[in-house]
Amino acid sequence: MGRCGRFSKLKSSLVALALLLVLTGWLGGGEAWATANHATRTLTDMAGRTVTVPREIKSVVPLSGALRFMVYLQSLDLVAGMENVEGRWTSPGRLYGLATREKAAELPVIGEGGPGRLPDFERVIALWPDVIISMGMDIDQVETIQSKTGRPVFVLNYGLPGVLVPAEAKLALGLLGELLGREQRAEQLLAFMDHLDADLVARTGDIPADQRPTVYVGAISHKGTQGITSTAATYAPLAWAGGRNVAAEAGPTGHIFIDPEMLLWWEPEVMFIDAGSLAKVAEDYRRNPRFYHKIGAVREGRVFSLMPYNFYHTNIEIAYADAYFIGRTLYPGRFRDIDPAAKADKIFLNFIGLAAYSDLAAELHGFGQVFFEEKELVIR
Template sequence: MDYHIGIMAGLLIIIGVLISGCASTEKAQPPESIPGPSIIDLEDIAATNSGIVLTDAIGREVTVPRNITHILCSGPGCMRYLSYLRETEKAVAADQVERDTVSPAPLPYLVANPQIRTLPAAGKVTDAIEPSRVTGLNSRPDLIILMGDNPQISADELQRRTGIPVIVLQDGDLSYRRNAMNYSLRIMGLVLGKTERAEEVIRFFDKVTENLQARTSTISDFQQKKSYLGGYSTPNPEGLFSTTSIYMPLRLIPAHNMAEEYGNQNSLSGAFSIPKEALIRMAPDAIFLDMTTWSLKESAVADIEKSESINGLPAVRQDEVYGLLPTALYGEDHESDLINAYVIGKALYPEKFTDVDPKVMADYIYAFLYGEPIFEELNKNYGGMALSRIPLFT
C-alpha cells in the first residue's frame, strides 16, 4: 500500500479510537479543570486596556502590547511552543542549536519548519541573549519570551536594556509539570492572538494522554513489566548504559523503569550511567533505546551486540529491543513523549494496543501539532529504526 494512503487509513482508525476511548477498559476521567488561566480569565485580561497586563512564570507583572507581529522566542521549548501555535512566521531570531546546519538537531519542529534555521541569532551561544544583538535585528521584536532560566542576563535587565517587554515562561511536561505547560501555552496564545489554538493543543494533549490511561488502567502493580531505557541523551548521544530515572513516557505507561533503583529521584536533569552488571541484574522484559545513540560509532546497539553477557538477557534473546525518538534534545518534546509511550505500551502490553501502529500514531500527532506528517523525514536521522524493533547482529 502506498505510504500516504496507509497513513490516511491509519489516521481514521486512530482518530476514532481517540474519540471513543477503549471500550475494553475503564475510561480514565479527565481532570476537573485544566491548570492555568481559564478562557474567561484570558478574555478579562484582554479587555482591560490598550496593553495586556499579565504575570509570567516567575511572578513578574509585564505589560505586553497588542497585535504582536514580531517575536523573539528563546530557550529550550520556546520555539516548539510557538510551532504548536502555528506562529513561527513571527519569529525574528533563533537559538544557536536551532540554527546549526552542520550538525542539525533532529527536532520535530525544525523538520516541520526548516526556515527557522535561516533566522539570525540573538546571542553568541545557546540560551544567551545579548541586548545589542536584539536591538540590532532587522525586524525589531514587539515581545521577548524566555523559556526557562537565562544565566547570562535577567529578564528585568534584558527588558531595561532593550526597551522591549520580556516575559519568562517554563517548559512543562505531560505529568508533574502539566500546570507549567498549560500556563505557557495559554499565555503565548493570549499575547499572540491564538487563544483558541492554545486551548486546542491543551485539549489534544489531554485526549491522547487519556487514551493511554484508558488502555492501561486495569494493569495492576504486580502485572507491570520491567523496562530499561538505554542510550539516553540530553542532548549528547550516549551508549547503552546511559539512562534516566525520570522518563516521561514511562510515567504515561504503567511499567517499572528499572533505572529508578539507581538514579536520583530528585534530579530533573536525568542522565546518569549504570554498570553493565546492574543492567544484567535488572533482566528487563524489554529494552528501549534513545535513537540519538545511532550517530555514535560505538552506539547502544553496538554495546548490545559486542557483549556476550548482554546478549544473554531475555529481552535481547526474545528480540524485545526497540528504538525510541529522543525526548530531551532541547527541552522536553511532548509529542515524542506521547509517541514513545505508544511504542512502549505496544511492546509491553500488545493486547492493549492491537489497533495501534506507532508510526501512524506519530504522524497523527505531528499532523495535528505541525500541520503535516513528518515521521519518515525525521526517521532518516535514525537509520529508519525509530519506533521499531531494532535488528541486532545483522
C-alpha cells in the same frame, strides 16, 4: 557615499542610540516606555515575574528553544528574529525545524543560541520586538536580557532539561496562547493532549502495578548521545504507556547514569534504546558483547528503539508518539488498533502541521526491534 552605505550607517546609528537609551535608563525594562506609548497589560510568567507587555503582540523574539512553542501555536508569523542554531540544526530529533526552514532563510539572526548562551543585545534592540520569550533560561540571564535590551522577557518552562513535566508543558502552552492572543489555538492543542492522555489511561490505567512489565530505557541522550547506562528515573512516555520503570528504584527523579551491573540486578523484561544513541550502544556492544548477552531482554529479543524526544529541550510530539509505540510493544492486545507510524504522523500533524514520521525514521531507523547479532546491532 551610495544609498546602501548611507542606509547602513543610519541603521547603525539608530541601533547605537537605542542601546544608549537602554543603558541610560530611558528604556530600561520597557515598562515605563510601553505604558506611555501603548495600551498594555500585565501577565505573570512561569518564573513568577510580573511582566508588562503591549496589549497586542505583533513581534516576538524566541530564545533557547521557545521557537518550538511558536510552531506549536501556529505563530511563526509573529517571529521577528531567530537564533542561528535554529536555522542551522536539522536533527530529526527537532521536528519543528521542518516547519521553520523557510522562515529561517528570511529572518535576521539575533545571536548564536544554544543552552546558556545570551543573544546579541544590539541585534535584538534593532528589531525592537514587543516581547522576548525565553524557555528554561536561568533567571539571572533573563533579567540581564531584559535590562540590556529594554524589552520585556516572558519566561516559560516545562521541566528540567531532558525531563518532561506534562502539567508544566500544558501551563506553558496556555500562558503563551494568552500572551500572543492565540488562545483558540492553545485550547485546541491542549484539548488534543488531554485526548491523548485520556486514551492512554483508558488503555492501561486498570492494570495492577504488579502486573505491569518491568522496563529499562537506556542510552537516553543527555548533553549529547550516551551509552546504555544513561537513563531516567522518570520517563514520561513510559509512564503514559503504563510500564514500570526499573530506574525509578534508583531514587532521583531526573536523568541518571547507572552502574552497568544494575541492569543485571534489575533484569528488566523489556528494554528500549534511544535511537539517537544507537551508534554509541553498537560501539560498546562490539567491545563487550558478553555483558550484553547476560541481559535476559537482549538474549530473548525484547529490545526496541525509541525516537529521541530531547533536542534543545523537549519535543512533546515525539514523546507522545513514543508512548504509543511503547504501549503497542508492552500491551499488543490493548493497542491492537494502533499503527505506531500512522499514530505518530497524526500526532505530528496536530503539533507541527506536518506528517513527518518518514523524515524522522529515515535517519534513525524509526520504531523497531533491536537485535544483538555477531557484535553488530540490527534494527528490524
